[in-house]
Amino acid sequence: xxxxxxxxxxxxxxxxxxxxxxxxxxxxxxxxxxxxxxxxxxxxxxxxxxxxxxxxxxxxxxxxxxxxxxxxxxxxxxxxxxxxxxxxxxxxxxxxxxxxxxxxxxxxxxxxxxxxxxxxxxxxxxxxxxxxxxxxxxxxxxxxxxxxxxxxxxxxxxxxxxxxxxxxxxxxxxxxxxxxxxxxxxxxxxxxxxxxxxxxxxxxxxxxxxxxxxxxxxx
Ligand code: HEM
Numbered sequence: 280x281x282x283x284x285x286x287x288x289x290x291x292x293x294x295x296x297x298x299x300x301x302x303x304x305x306x307x308x309x310x311x312x313x314x315x316x317x318x319x320x321x322x323x324x325x326x327x328x329x330x331x332x333x334x335x336x337x338x339x340x341x342x343x344x345x346x347x348x349x350x351x352x353x354x355x356x357x358x359x360x361x362x363x364x365x366x367x368x369x370x371x372x373x374x375x376x377x378x379x380x381x382x383x384x385x386x387x388x389x390x391x392x393x394x395x396x397x398x399x400x401x402x403x404x405x406x407x408x409x410x411x412x413x414x415x416x417x418x419x420x421x422x423x424x425x426x427x428x429x430x431x432x433x434x435x436x437x438x439x440x441x442x443x444x445x446x447x448x449x450x451x452x453x454x455x456x457x458x459x460x461x462x463x464x465x466x467x468x469x470x471x472x473x474x475x476x477x478x479x480x481x482x483x484x485x486x487x488x489x490x491x492x493x494x495x496x497x498x
Contacts, residue, residue: 287469288456291407294473298480303416305484307491312420318428320494322369327384327486328439329366332358334388335409338395338402348399348406350458355444355451356410368435383489387482394475400464404475408483411455413440414448 285293302308310316311324336359343352366374380388394401421433421440430436445451464472 286456286460287462288459290469291404291459291473291476295408295476295480298477298484302480302484302487305487305491307487307494310491310494310496312423314423314427315496316494318369320490321424321428322366323493324490325362325365325369325439326378327381327490329359329362329378330380330384330388331391331409332362334391334395335405338392342395342399342402345399347463348402351403351406351455355442358410358413358439361438361441364438365436381486381489381493383482383485387486390478390482400462400468400472401475403459403462404472405479407455407459408476408479411452414442414445414452418448 307316307320307324311320336357339352339357342348363374366378370377391402391405394405417440421437424430424437424440425432428436433441442448442451462469462472
Protein backbone atom coordinates (compact mmCIF):
# COMPACT_ATOMS: atom_id res chain seq x y z
CA UNK A 280 0.00 0.00 0.00
CA UNK A 281 1.16 3.52 -0.66
CA UNK A 282 1.41 5.83 2.33
CA UNK A 283 1.14 9.60 2.48
CA UNK A 284 4.96 9.67 2.40
CA UNK A 285 5.00 8.09 -1.03
CA UNK A 286 6.42 10.52 -3.59
CA UNK A 287 3.65 11.82 -5.81
CA UNK A 288 5.42 10.57 -8.96
CA UNK A 289 5.36 7.04 -7.53
CA UNK A 290 1.73 7.40 -6.57
CA UNK A 291 0.78 8.41 -10.10
CA UNK A 292 2.80 5.62 -11.70
CA UNK A 293 1.46 2.97 -9.35
CA UNK A 294 -2.11 4.15 -9.68
CA UNK A 295 -2.03 3.93 -13.47
CA UNK A 296 -0.04 0.71 -13.69
CA UNK A 297 -3.00 -1.51 -14.49
CA UNK A 298 -4.35 0.85 -17.12
CA UNK A 299 -0.92 1.13 -18.64
CA UNK A 300 -0.92 -2.61 -19.18
CA UNK A 301 -4.39 -2.42 -20.64
CA UNK A 302 -3.33 0.27 -23.14
CA UNK A 303 -0.14 -1.56 -23.98
CA UNK A 304 -1.90 -4.85 -24.63
CA UNK A 305 -4.94 -3.45 -26.43
CA UNK A 306 -5.77 -5.32 -29.62
CA UNK A 307 -4.89 -2.36 -31.81
CA UNK A 308 -1.50 -1.73 -30.16
CA UNK A 309 -0.64 -5.43 -30.17
CA UNK A 310 -1.58 -5.78 -33.83
CA UNK A 311 0.24 -2.60 -34.76
CA UNK A 312 3.43 -3.44 -32.91
CA UNK A 313 3.17 -7.10 -33.91
CA UNK A 314 3.53 -6.00 -37.53
CA UNK A 315 0.07 -7.25 -38.43
CA UNK A 316 -1.33 -3.94 -39.67
CA UNK A 317 -0.46 -1.84 -42.69
CA UNK A 318 1.08 1.59 -42.63
CA UNK A 319 -2.41 3.01 -43.17
CA UNK A 320 -3.34 2.02 -39.61
CA UNK A 321 -0.18 3.67 -38.30
CA UNK A 322 -1.04 6.83 -40.26
CA UNK A 323 -4.59 6.84 -38.91
CA UNK A 324 -3.22 6.53 -35.38
CA UNK A 325 -0.77 9.37 -36.04
CA UNK A 326 -3.68 11.52 -37.22
CA UNK A 327 -5.47 10.91 -33.93
CA UNK A 328 -2.35 11.95 -32.04
CA UNK A 329 -2.37 15.22 -33.98
CA UNK A 330 -5.73 16.18 -32.43
CA UNK A 331 -4.58 15.23 -28.95
CA UNK A 332 -1.32 17.18 -29.18
CA UNK A 333 -3.05 20.18 -30.70
CA UNK A 334 -5.25 20.25 -27.58
CA UNK A 335 -2.24 19.78 -25.28
CA UNK A 336 -0.07 22.34 -27.00
CA UNK A 337 -2.46 25.11 -28.03
CA UNK A 338 -2.85 25.86 -24.31
CA UNK A 339 0.79 25.40 -23.39
CA UNK A 340 1.93 28.97 -23.84
CA UNK A 341 -0.84 30.43 -21.70
CA UNK A 342 -0.29 27.81 -19.00
CA UNK A 343 3.42 28.52 -18.81
CA UNK A 344 2.61 31.37 -16.39
CA UNK A 345 0.42 29.18 -14.21
CA UNK A 346 1.76 28.57 -10.69
CA UNK A 347 0.90 24.83 -10.77
CA UNK A 348 1.15 23.77 -14.41
CA UNK A 349 3.75 26.34 -15.50
CA UNK A 350 6.90 24.38 -14.55
CA UNK A 351 5.73 21.43 -16.67
CA UNK A 352 5.53 23.47 -19.85
CA UNK A 353 8.85 22.86 -21.58
CA UNK A 354 9.42 23.68 -25.25
CA UNK A 355 11.62 20.62 -25.84
CA UNK A 356 8.55 18.43 -25.37
CA UNK A 357 6.38 20.05 -28.03
CA UNK A 358 5.29 17.45 -30.60
CA UNK A 359 2.86 19.12 -32.99
CA UNK A 360 5.45 20.22 -35.56
CA UNK A 361 6.96 16.71 -35.63
CA UNK A 362 3.53 15.15 -36.03
CA UNK A 363 2.89 17.45 -38.97
CA UNK A 364 6.14 16.40 -40.63
CA UNK A 365 5.22 12.74 -40.10
CA UNK A 366 1.75 13.26 -41.53
CA UNK A 367 3.14 15.02 -44.60
CA UNK A 368 5.33 11.97 -45.13
CA UNK A 369 2.56 9.45 -44.44
CA UNK A 370 -0.34 11.15 -46.19
CA UNK A 371 1.30 13.58 -48.60
CA UNK A 372 1.48 17.37 -48.75
CA UNK A 373 -2.30 17.78 -48.52
CA UNK A 374 -2.55 15.66 -45.35
CA UNK A 375 -4.82 18.21 -43.73
CA UNK A 376 -7.52 17.65 -46.35
CA UNK A 377 -8.21 14.06 -45.28
CA UNK A 378 -7.65 14.54 -41.57
CA UNK A 379 -10.56 13.44 -39.38
CA UNK A 380 -10.86 12.74 -35.67
CA UNK A 381 -12.59 9.62 -34.45
CA UNK A 382 -15.36 10.42 -31.93
CA UNK A 383 -13.19 8.95 -29.15
CA UNK A 384 -10.37 11.29 -30.17
CA UNK A 385 -12.67 14.31 -30.08
CA UNK A 386 -13.82 13.32 -26.58
CA UNK A 387 -10.19 12.98 -25.45
CA UNK A 388 -9.06 16.28 -26.97
CA UNK A 389 -12.07 18.12 -25.52
CA UNK A 390 -11.25 16.86 -22.04
CA UNK A 391 -7.65 18.06 -22.40
CA UNK A 392 -8.88 21.49 -23.48
CA UNK A 393 -11.40 21.61 -20.65
CA UNK A 394 -8.66 20.93 -18.10
CA UNK A 395 -6.34 23.44 -19.72
CA UNK A 396 -9.00 26.13 -19.50
CA UNK A 397 -10.48 25.40 -16.09
CA UNK A 398 -8.15 23.18 -14.06
CA UNK A 399 -4.40 23.47 -14.68
CA UNK A 400 -3.58 20.68 -12.19
CA UNK A 401 -5.81 18.35 -14.19
CA UNK A 402 -3.96 19.39 -17.32
CA UNK A 403 -0.76 18.08 -15.69
CA UNK A 404 -2.34 14.60 -15.54
CA UNK A 405 -2.78 14.70 -19.32
CA UNK A 406 0.66 16.17 -19.84
CA UNK A 407 2.25 13.40 -17.78
CA UNK A 408 0.27 10.58 -19.40
CA UNK A 409 1.33 11.55 -22.89
CA UNK A 410 4.80 13.05 -22.68
CA UNK A 411 6.31 10.72 -20.13
CA UNK A 412 4.85 7.81 -22.07
CA UNK A 413 6.31 9.13 -25.33
CA UNK A 414 9.72 9.40 -23.70
CA UNK A 415 9.44 5.80 -22.44
CA UNK A 416 7.39 3.27 -24.40
CA UNK A 417 7.30 5.66 -27.33
CA UNK A 418 10.84 4.59 -28.11
CA UNK A 419 9.72 0.96 -28.42
CA UNK A 420 6.94 2.02 -30.76
CA UNK A 421 9.42 3.99 -32.91
CA UNK A 422 11.74 1.03 -33.20
CA UNK A 423 8.90 -1.29 -34.28
CA UNK A 424 7.52 1.27 -36.72
CA UNK A 425 10.92 1.73 -38.36
CA UNK A 426 11.32 -2.01 -38.77
CA UNK A 427 7.75 -2.76 -39.85
CA UNK A 428 7.18 0.01 -42.39
CA UNK A 429 10.74 0.87 -43.31
CA UNK A 430 10.96 4.45 -42.06
CA UNK A 431 14.42 5.95 -41.89
CA UNK A 432 15.75 5.62 -38.35
CA UNK A 433 14.52 8.66 -36.43
CA UNK A 434 13.39 10.16 -39.74
CA UNK A 435 10.16 11.12 -41.49
CA UNK A 436 7.24 9.05 -40.24
CA UNK A 437 8.59 8.63 -36.72
CA UNK A 438 9.71 12.16 -35.86
CA UNK A 439 6.96 12.33 -33.28
CA UNK A 440 8.97 9.84 -31.18
CA UNK A 441 12.26 11.70 -31.55
CA UNK A 442 12.91 14.39 -28.97
CA UNK A 443 15.74 16.22 -30.71
CA UNK A 444 16.26 18.63 -27.85
CA UNK A 445 16.32 16.05 -25.07
CA UNK A 446 19.79 14.56 -25.08
CA UNK A 447 19.27 12.41 -22.01
CA UNK A 448 15.68 11.14 -21.68
CA UNK A 449 16.41 9.26 -18.44
CA UNK A 450 17.67 12.45 -16.78
CA UNK A 451 14.74 14.39 -18.20
CA UNK A 452 12.28 11.86 -16.76
CA UNK A 453 14.02 12.08 -13.38
CA UNK A 454 13.60 15.85 -13.37
CA UNK A 455 10.02 15.49 -14.50
CA UNK A 456 9.29 13.17 -11.59
CA UNK A 457 10.86 15.75 -9.25
CA UNK A 458 8.47 18.32 -10.64
CA UNK A 459 5.59 15.96 -9.89
CA UNK A 460 6.90 15.38 -6.40
CA UNK A 461 7.09 19.12 -5.75
CA UNK A 462 3.65 19.92 -7.11
CA UNK A 463 1.80 22.61 -5.21
CA UNK A 464 -1.35 20.72 -4.27
CA UNK A 465 -2.89 19.34 -1.10
CA UNK A 466 -3.69 15.65 -0.66
CA UNK A 467 -7.22 15.95 -1.96
CA UNK A 468 -6.08 17.76 -5.06
CA UNK A 469 -3.39 15.11 -5.58
CA UNK A 470 -6.07 12.43 -5.44
CA UNK A 471 -7.99 14.32 -8.08
CA UNK A 472 -4.91 14.50 -10.29
CA UNK A 473 -4.39 10.75 -9.92
CA UNK A 474 -8.02 10.19 -10.91
CA UNK A 475 -7.56 12.43 -13.94
CA UNK A 476 -4.49 10.46 -14.90
CA UNK A 477 -6.55 7.28 -14.88
CA UNK A 478 -9.12 9.06 -16.99
CA UNK A 479 -6.36 10.07 -19.43
CA UNK A 480 -5.34 6.42 -19.80
CA UNK A 481 -8.97 5.41 -20.32
CA UNK A 482 -9.33 8.08 -23.01
CA UNK A 483 -6.29 6.64 -24.78
CA UNK A 484 -7.65 3.12 -24.54
CA UNK A 485 -10.95 4.28 -26.01
CA UNK A 486 -9.08 5.67 -29.03
CA UNK A 487 -7.27 2.32 -29.43
CA UNK A 488 -10.60 0.55 -29.18
CA UNK A 489 -12.05 2.69 -31.98
CA UNK A 490 -8.94 2.19 -34.11
CA UNK A 491 -9.16 -1.54 -33.43
CA UNK A 492 -12.68 -1.56 -34.82
CA UNK A 493 -11.62 0.35 -37.90
CA UNK A 494 -8.63 -1.91 -38.53
CA UNK A 495 -10.04 -5.24 -37.53
CA UNK A 496 -8.01 -8.16 -38.78
CA UNK A 497 -10.17 -10.65 -40.61
CA UNK A 498 -10.10 -13.99 -38.83
C1 HEM B 1 2.62 -0.73 -26.69
C2 HEM B 1 2.62 0.42 -26.12
C3 HEM B 1 3.44 0.80 -24.95
C4 HEM B 1 4.62 0.29 -24.49
C5 HEM B 1 5.43 -0.82 -25.10
C6 HEM B 1 4.98 1.04 -23.30
C7 HEM B 1 6.10 0.83 -22.56
C8 HEM B 1 6.53 1.60 -21.52
C9 HEM B 1 7.78 1.46 -20.81
C10 HEM B 1 8.83 0.40 -21.10
C11 HEM B 1 7.83 2.41 -19.88
C12 HEM B 1 9.00 2.67 -18.94
C13 HEM B 1 8.69 2.38 -17.52
C14 HEM B 1 9.76 3.02 -16.64
O1 HEM B 1 10.40 4.01 -17.02
O2 HEM B 1 9.92 2.51 -15.54
C15 HEM B 1 6.62 3.18 -19.98
C16 HEM B 1 6.31 4.24 -19.20
C17 HEM B 1 5.19 5.02 -19.36
N1 HEM B 1 4.17 4.84 -20.26
FE1 HEM B 1 4.07 3.39 -21.63
N2 HEM B 1 4.01 1.97 -23.07
C18 HEM B 1 3.05 1.86 -24.05
C19 HEM B 1 1.91 2.57 -24.17
C20 HEM B 1 1.57 3.64 -23.40
C21 HEM B 1 0.38 4.42 -23.54
C22 HEM B 1 -0.70 4.20 -24.59
C23 HEM B 1 0.42 5.37 -22.58
C24 HEM B 1 -0.58 6.45 -22.29
C25 HEM B 1 -1.07 7.21 -23.20
C26 HEM B 1 1.65 5.20 -21.83
C27 HEM B 1 2.07 5.98 -20.79
C28 HEM B 1 3.23 5.80 -20.07
C29 HEM B 1 3.66 6.67 -18.99
C30 HEM B 1 2.92 7.88 -18.48
C31 HEM B 1 4.89 6.18 -18.55
C32 HEM B 1 5.75 6.75 -17.44
C33 HEM B 1 5.54 6.03 -16.15
C34 HEM B 1 6.33 6.71 -15.03
O3 HEM B 1 7.53 6.51 -14.98
O4 HEM B 1 5.73 7.47 -14.27
N3 HEM B 1 2.32 4.13 -22.34
N4 HEM B 1 5.83 2.68 -21.00
